[in-house]
Amino acid sequence: MRDKLYVIKIGGNIIDDEKKLAFFLKGFASINGKKILIHGGGKLATKFAAQLGVEQQLIDGRRITDAETLKIVTMVYAGYINKNIVAQLQSHNCNAIGLCGADGNLIQSHKRQHPTIDYGFVGDIDSVNTTLLKNLLEQNINVVIAPITHNKEGLLLNTNADTIAQEIAQAMSEFYEVNLIYSFEKAGVLMNAEDDSTVITSITQSSYKDLKEQKIIHSGMIPKLDNAFAALNKGVNRIIVGKAEQLQDLISGNAGTSIVKGSKN
Amino acid sequence: MRDKLYVIKIGGNIIDDEKKLAFFLKGFASINGKKILIHGGGKLATKFAAQLGVEQQLIDGRRITDAETLKIVTMVYAGYINKNIVAQLQSHNCNAIGLCGADGNLIQSHKRQHPTIDYGFVGDIDSVNTTLLKNLLEQNINVVIAPITHNKEGLLLNTNADTIAQEIAQAMSEFYEVNLIYSFEKAGVLMNAEDDSTVITSITQSSYKDLKEQKIIHSGMIPKLDNAFAALNKGVNRIIVGKAEQLQDLISGNAGTSIVKGSKN
Numbered sequence: 001m002r003d004k005l006y007v008i009k010i011g012g013n014i015i016d017d018e019k020k021l022a023f024f025l026k027g028f029a030s031i032n033g034k035k036i037l038i039h040g041g042g043k044l045a046t047k048f049a050a051q052l053g054v055e056q057q058l059i060d061g062r063r064i065t066d067a068e069t070l071k072i073v074t075m076v077y078a079g080y081i082n083k084n085i086v087a088q089l090q091s092h093n094c095n096a097i098g099l100c101g102a103d104g105n106l107i108q109s110h111k112r113q114h115p116t117i118d119y120g121f122v123g124d125i126d127s128v129n130t131t132l133l134k135n136l137l138e139q140n141i142n143v144v145i146a147p148i149t150h151n152k153e154g155l156l157l158n159t160n161a162d163t164i165a166q167e168i169a170q171a172m173s174e175f176y177e178v179n180l181i182y183s184f185e186k187a188g189v190l191m192n193a194e195d196d197s198t199v200i201t202s203i204t205q206s207s208y209k210d211l212k213e214q215k216i217i218h219s220g221m222i223p224k225l226d227n228a229f230a231a232l233n234k235g236v237n238r239i240i241v242g243k244a245e246q247l248q249d250l251i252s253g254n255a256g257t258s259i260v261k262g263s264k265n
Numbered sequence: 266m267r268d269k270l271y272v273i274k275i276g277g278n279i280i281d282d283e284k285k286l287a288f289f290l291k292g293f294a295s296i297n298g299k300k301i302l303i304h305g306g307g308k309l310a311t312k313f314a315a316q317l318g319v320e321q322q323l324i325d326g327r328r329i330t331d332a333e334t335l336k337i338v339t340m341v342y343a344g345y346i347n348k349n350i351v352a353q354l355q356s357h358n359c360n361a362i363g364l365c366g367a368d369g370n371l372i373q374s375h376k377r378q379h380p381t382i383d384y385g386f387v388g389d390i391d392s393v394n395t396t397l398l399k400n401l402l403e404q405n406i407n408v409v410i411a412p413i414t415h416n417k418e419g420l421l422l423n424t425n426a427d428t429i430a431q432e433i434a435q436a437m438s439e440f441y442e443v444n445l446i447y448s449f450e451k452a453g454v455l456m457n458a459e460d461d462s463t464v465i466t467s468i469t470q471s472s473y474k475d476l477k478e479q480k481i482i483h484s485g486m487i488p489k490l491d492n493a494f495a496a497l498n499k500g501v502n503r504i505i506v507g508k509a510e511q512l513q514d515l516i517s518g519n520a521g522t523s524i525v526k527g528s529k530n
Contacts, residue, residue: 052316071345079344080336083413083421087367091419097369102352104362104406132406139400141369148348154356156348 005137005176006035006251009165011184012042014244015081024183025085027247029094034137034176036168037096038145039085040161045069045076065120065158073158074100078146085144096142101149102156104132107164109149109157123149123157125164128171162224166231173235180228180236181251183244188257189225191216199242202258205229228259270402270441271300271516274430276449277307279509280346289448290350292512294359299402299441301433302361303410304350305426310334310341330385330423338423339365343411350409361407366414367421369397372429374414374422388414388422390429393436427489431496438500445493445501446516448509453522454490456481464507467523470494493524 008028014020028037049056049072057064065073082098089096101107101123109123136143145168147161162182169180191198203211208225211217217225228239242249242256249255273293279285293302314321314337322329330338347363354361366372366388374388401408410433412426427447434445456463468476473490476482482490493504507514507521514520 074348075340075344077344078348079340079342083339083343083365083367086365087415087421088419090367090370090415090417095370097364098367099362100348100351102348102355102363105355105360135400135404141397150352150355152355154353156352 002175002177004033005172005178006031006033006181007038007165007169007172007178008035008181008183008247009038009161010040010244011182012040013185014183015039015042016044020244021085022088024244024247025088026092029089029092030248031251034140034142036133036137036143036145036172037085038147038161038165038168039077039081040147041073041077041081044081045073048072048076059117059119064118065122067121070121070156070158074148074156078148082144082146089142089144094142095140096144097136098144098146100146100156101159101164105129105150105152106132106145107149107159107167108152109159110151111155111157121155121157123151123159125149125159125167128167130171130174133168133172134175162227166227169236169239170231170234173237177237178235179251180231180239181247181256182239182241183247183250184241186241186243187246187255188242189217189221189259196243199255200257202260204260204262225259229261232259232261267440267442269298270437270443271296271298271446272303272430272434272437272443273300273446273448273512274303274426275305275509276447277305278450279448280304280307281309285509286350287353289509289512290353291357294354294357295513296516299405299407301398301402301408301410301437302350303412303426303430303433304342304346305412306338306342306346309346310338313337313341324382324384329383330387332386335386335421335423339413339421343413347409347411354407354409359407360405361409362401363409363411365411365421366424366429370394370415370417371397371410372414372424372432373417374424375416376420376422386420386422388416388424390414390424390432393432395436395439398433398437399440427492431492434501434504435496435499438502442502443500444516445496445504446512446521447504447506448512448515449506451506451508452511452520453507454482454486454524461508464520465522467525469525469527490524494526497524497526 054068078100086098112122149159187196188199239259246255319333343365351363377387414424452461453464504524511520
């Protein structure tokens with residue numbers, strides 16, 4: 001029997017809402033067992049950039065990170081948000097350590113190469129330092145990760161938090177039974193995107209095929225679910241998608257969408 | 266024979282100078298053995314606050330930290346500066362982890378109580394988590410500390426970096442032979458404050474008494490040296506004060522002022 005590890009990604013809209021975040025962190029602190037939290041930055045970085053007069057660009061929902069923007073996201077993600085999350089967890093007697101990818105060489109990446117778009121200081125992940133994570137977790141220290149990585153040549157790089165969660169979940173599956181949880185504002189994968197009561201409780205590889213053919217799952221959800229099944233194929237035990245406010249129920253299997261390999265729950 | 270540990274405080278004016286900082290970090294990376302780096306924020310936080318239109322107040326050289334200033338120093342110290350230092354050290358193959366006092370409950374503090382001055386969100390240190398530091402150092406992970414602590418009730422607090430260096434040096438003396446180095450823009454404790462060639466090579470408790478009587482050491486230097494001797498009395502092996510550019514020589518004893526208990530070097 002391997003120990004369970006929860007790798008939890010928290011969505012930007014929760015970060016933006018002080019009360020929701022506090023409620024979420026209380027729930028996170030009360031989870032029994034080892035856990036890793038990956039957070040993005042929500043609108044705080046954008047708001048902050050506007051205050052400083054730094055213009056933001058997005059392509060396909062990804063921020064184009066120029067030098068000034070990199071400075072801002074490093075401050076907001078790895079500084080303000082990360083440290084406030086850690087301080088709140090400590091107040092709930094949940095020992096936590098806040099890291100970015102440069103710390104302890106946690107996540108090494110390279111600057112994204114793209115034939116037509118210059119994403120700027122954006123990193124694609126090369127490796128995860130599982131030894132460091134395992135050592136911290138075995139000391140009952142929970143890990144809070146800001147989505148900034150480094151290239152081992154002195155450069156910090158802005159990196160997609162969903163991808164970080166997936167890569168960490170995959171890598172840590174070598175040691176733990178990993179449950180990867182994407183918590184955000186929606187109740188899960190929905191039959192009707194506008195109706196939170198239409199949650200699809202469980203998706204398997206074969207039901208996914210059907211849902212795509214019926215066009216119930218389409219556009220933006222397809223790459224996300226493709227990634228989820230890729231993670232399952234790389235050893236992750238289960239992926240759960242659902243509302244951040246229902247964290248406990250997501251973990252116990254009483255809420256959200258559970259994405260699993262086979263037909264069994 | 267106990268292992269040596271270097272606890273090194275780097276002054277704000279080095280942080281402000283990209284080239285000097287890079288040179289210093291290269292030197293730091295090349296130090297053989299366990300080391301902890303404590304950095305302040307220099308003028309970056311002040312500059313940044315000005316950009317955002319947040320007014321700064323200083324009393325006795327200490328920043329009055331209102332809520333907006335706390336946010337800024339958390340971003341600048343624990344985010345921008347801390348992560349850039351770590352990324353640079355990684356590029357020199359010096360494994361390092363960047364922490365603030367909330368991380369792993371590293372430094373617990375309480376909001377400063379003062380009869381007449383409200384310092385705002387400023388923390389005075391209660392405890393240092395030596396177990397965490399020891400565990401990281403034993404894995405050959407060097408620790409880079411931003412001067413933000415927490416009160417274990419969810420509040421981050423701005424804390425004097427010199428004091429953090431002293432408290433950590435004292436606490437870690439339980440396990441290591443600790444050399445505490447204050448590196449800054451001057452060559453050491455000087456006979457003539459304006460002349461870097463007048464470094465006092467060594468100060469002992471008895472020579473300190475003489476230097477005070479002769480008014481060679483006066484005003485601002487007195488509390489600093491009182492703190493240094495207090496640290497020696499709490500187990501720190503040696504305190505060295507000198508130029509950040511001469512880090513190697515400070516460590517080998519070929520530069521700076523060495524502050525030691527007895528008359529021997």
